[in-house]
Amino acid sequence: MRPAATRPIWSAAFAGLLLAASPAAAGPLENLERERAALLTTLLDPALDPDGRQERAVPALRRLVDLERIVLRDPHTAAGAGALANRAFADYDLTFLAHASVERGVSPLDLWLDRLGLSSDRLLAARIGLR
Amino acid sequence: MRPAFVILLAVSWATVAWTTASWAAGPADGDATWRPAASERLVRLPAGYLERAIDRDFQGSPLATALDETGRALADRNAGLGELQAAVETAAGDQRDALRQRFLEEKQAYLQLMGRRHDLERERLKTRLALYERLLARLRRGDPAKDDPTAARLAENRQAARQRFETSVAKVDMTLFADGATAESRYGAEYRRHAAAIGELVAAINAHPMNRAPEIDGRSVDKREFLRHLAEQAETELALLDQQDLVLAYMAKLVALDAMAMADEVDAREAEAVGRPETRDVSAAVGFFVTPN
Numbered sequence: 001m002r003p004a005a006t007r008p009i010w011s012a013a014f015a016g017l018l019l020a021a022s023p024a025a026a027g028p029l030e031n032l033e034r035e036r037a038a039l040l041t042t043l044l045d046p047a048l049d050p051d052g053r054q055e056r057a058v059p060a061l062r063r064l065v066d067l068e069r070i071v072l073r074d075p076h077t078a079a080g081a082g083a084l085a086n087r088a089f090a091d092y093d094l095t096f097l098a099h100a101s102v103e104r105g106v107s108p109l110d111l112w113l114d115r116l117g118l119s120s121d122r123l124l125a126a127r128i129g130l131r
Numbered sequence: 132m133r134p135a136f137v138i139l140l141a142v143s144w145a146t147v148a149w150t151t152a153s154w155a156a157g158p159a160d161g162d163a164t165w166r167p168a169a170s171e172r173l174v175r176l177p178a179g180y181l182e183r184a185i186d187r188d189f190q191g192s193p194l195a196t197a198l199d200e201t202g203r204a205l206a207d208r209n210a211g212l213g214e215l216q217a218a219v220e221t222a223a224g225d226q227r228d229a230l231r232q233r234f235l236e237e238k239q240a241y242l243q244l245m246g247r248r249h250d251l252e253r254e255r256l257k258t259r260l261a262l263y264e265r266l267l268a269r270l271r272r273g274d275p276a277k278d279d280p281t282a283a284r285l286a287e288n289r290q291a292a293r294q295r296f297e298t299s300v301a302k303v304d305m306t307l308f309a310d311g312a313t314a315e316s317r318y319g320a321e322y323r324r325h326a327a328a329i330g331e332l333v334a335a336i337n338a339h340p341m342n343r344a345p346e347i348d349g350r351s352v353d354k355r356e357f358l359r360h361l362a363e364q365a366e367t368e369l370a371l372l373d374q375q376d377l378v379l380a381y382m383a384k385l386v387a388l389d390a391m392a393m394a395d396e397v398d399a400r401e402a403e404a405v406g407r408p409e410t411r412d413v414s415a416a417v418g419f420f421v422t423p424n
Contacts, residue, residue, distance in 0.1 A: 072293055
């Protein structure tokens with residue numbers, strides 16, 4: 001679907017963004033963000049072969065499912081989380097990636113990239129240049 | 132007997148003035164107070180139990196003790212007034228006057244006592260009303276989504292996310308865990324077990340008589356609406372108390388008028404008994420002047 005050469009770039013960019021955004025306090029939402037970043041990093045890691053990626057992604061996905069359920073079921077999750085909670089609940093697909101991807105019948109990575117507007121067609125049509 | 136009437140008269144008018152002024156008065160007694168707190172415990176109590184908890188708190192206050200004592204004293208005086216009224220009707224002469232005077236004094240004391248009771252009752256109702264308003268304010272503070280659009284949007288999004296999750300959770304379980312390749316996590320297994328226990332407990336709590344939602348006119352209402360209803364009731368009782376104060380003021384005025392009438396009556400009777408000469412016509416004394424000394 002996506003050219004393999006683009007993956008390292010996205011991997012580094014997303015992992016950096018996500019991990020840098022993670023605050024030190026470990027509430028359910030913060031843990032969810034961190035776990036999702038870890039899963040995406042694994043899925044985008046060019047150093048892993050398919051088996052190694054699968055081996056690391058499955059338990060990460062299971063942890064992500066648990067964390068998403070904790071956040072969704074806990075009525076106090078949003079309390080005190082402020083802007084983080086507002087952002088998180090404003091976009092179900094991005095925040096609850098594991099559940100949304102199963103619901104839509106796509107892989108978590110595909111859904112993630114799609115929600116960010118990064119489809120294969122758009123990437124192939126992109127040109128390198130200065131802005 | 133006359134000075135006693137003058138004093139009674141003065142006190143009776145003072146009672147009228149005091150009864151009228153007491154409408155706008157504050158606490159009746161510095162010691163007879165009730166200071167309930169709009170505590171977190173009270174806010175969290177089931178709505179159906181809230182009123183009983185407030186009543187129980189009131190019953191333990193000095194204000195409740197003062198109200199009980201005044202109520203008992205009023206009942207005693209009420210019985211005494213009935214006996215005195217019957218005795219006045221059968222008595223005669225000086226004894227009747229003495230009994231009438233005592234009857235007036237007793238009526239005046241009854242009115243003062245009733246006025247005090249009204250003050251205490253007003254204090255109880257105002258305190259209760261203030262408590263309901265504080266509880267309502269705390270409930271409003273506990274639900275910021277009512278006033279804050281951002282919080283309201285977040286609550287709305289949370290609700291939508293929760294609904295979407297509930298509709299997809301079975302499919303997610305089937306997809307991720309049904310093939311056995313991925314074992315269900317400890318959280319998932321424990322959550323299901325706890326959720327079943329919680330479901331049973333919640334059902335028992337909902338069915339518990341102490342947790343039954345309060346009703347207004349046969350309609351179940353939430354805690355906020357029930358508190359508003361209680362506040363309305365307290366305001367209604369305050370309005371009725373104002374009307375009772377007016378009745379009391381008219382009673383006091385009647386006592387004062389009775390005292391005036393009785394003072395006049397006794398005065399006239401005493402004047403008649405002494406036989407004071409009345410010089411009505413100056414011509415009757417002409418003889419003293421026309422004869423030379």
